[in-house]
Amino acid sequence: MKGKKFTPEQIIRKLREGEGLIASGMSVDQVAKQLSIGVSTWHRWKAGYQNMSTSEVRRLKELESENRRLKKIVANKELEIDMLKELSRGNF
Numbered sequence: 001m002k003g004k005k006f007t008p009e010q011i012i013r014k015l016r017e018g019e020g021l022i023a024s025g026m027s028v029d030q031v032a033k034q035l036s037i038g039v040s041t042w043h044r045w046k047a048g049y050q051n052m053s054t055s056e057v058r059r060l061k062e063l064e065s066e067n068r069r070l071k072k073i074v075a076n077k078e079l080e081i082d083m084l085k086e087l088s089r090g091n092f
Contacts, residue, residue, distance in 0.1 A: 008057035011045050018042065 006014070018031045032042045049057060
């Protein structure tokens with residue numbers, strides 16, 4: 001079964017709501033159940049998004065996406081360079 005995908009905005013909203021529930025005396029297990037997520041998801045989200053604002057999270061996601069794209073470009077260029085080296089040696 002595939003899990004739900006939450007947007008960064010939804011994650012931050014749920015974290016804020018959960019923090020309020022914990023402050024009112026609920027346990028993490030109860031909070032996770034009320035938010036319809038697992039306890040491990042709560043801790044993972046907390047570690048990743050704890051002190052971030054919505055705009056910071058959005059920017060982080062954009063940067064990660066751009067980084068992935070740039071790594072792909074560099075890998076393709078490396079392959080082209082290796083191919084050209086092989087061709088220049090006459091090993092084809």
